[in-house]
Amino acid sequence: MNKITIIGGGNLGKSIISGLSNSNLFEAKNITVVDKSKYNLKEVEEKLGVSTSQNIIESIKDVKWVILCVQPRQLNAVLQEIKDVLTKDQILISTVTGTSIAEINEVVPNNKVVRVMPNTGAAKKLSMTCIAANDDVKEELSIVEKMFDTIGETLIIEERLMQAATVLGASGIAFFLRFLRAMIQGGIQMGFHPHEAQIIAVQTAIGAATLVAENGTHPEREIDKVTTPQGCTIEGLNEMEHQGLSSSVIKGVMASYEKINTIK
């Protein structure tokens, strides 16, 4: 029951495994990672002490939970490989972008499927994971929620919002990091060494996010506390807006959302 296999130990898979293996939910030896790459498997074996395999069929025997963590174009091959050996009581947890529960059930009609959309923050137990399932998968949904609660925040959503959750939560890591990089570049131009600019920008980003997370305030309320009248902050903010900061972020989010509907 408390065994889990992750098919795909790449960027996201490693982050999930890193979080799960440090949680109390699964013993490291009961987490098996399957990947084509021996390099990926050696890394998780050495760093996290989890079990590894290059044989999908062997790795899912006697396992209750199977996380699908391969790229969208690789999913069908994995489903075709496991469809005849899966038993009815095994639950599939799919992280795969853009593939619906119904599409997975077309290939494996007898297995319950929960869709999850975590992010790479999972490696630090700071994932934002959105979770969706069909109405008849309530009990398993709540166990999957507990599973992902061990690696960050979770939110149960309707499946129709999964693409939006992918853009906001999963791609969102990259979007925030690009802003962080720009802040570091500005810091260097003002005279800091890169590593100093990075320390300042990173801690400031953590502070900004924590204020909103812990105070429950709207970001603009926290901004108001920083903007001294006629001061340097409002000068900088207004220039960023004249250059289209909010508009370009919203346009970027929507471009990502349009793209996701074409991914297969």
Ligand SMILES: NC(=O)C1=CN([C@@H]2O[C@H](COP(=O)(O)OP(=O)(O)OC[C@H]3O[C@@H](n4cnc5c(N)ncnc54)[C@H](OP(=O)(O)O)[C@@H]3O)[C@@H](O)[C@H]2O)C=CC1
């Ligand atoms: N990266 C992220 O931040 C997020 C990703 N996702 C989604 O999660 C999924 C995984 O993404 P990500 O981790 O970035 O992708 P990666 O390409 O980094 O990882 C997938 C891994 O699975 C391996 N693999 C593929 N097919 C098989 C197979 N048949 N048997 C064994 N191993 C296999 C790949 O090997 P090889 O490279 O040799 O093919 C690769 O190492 C994707 O669907 C993605 O859209 C969702 C949220 C966030």
Ligand SMILES: O=C(O)[C@@H]1CCC=N1
């Ligand atoms: O870029 C992608 O398509 C995937 C989904 C979210 C993060 N990585």
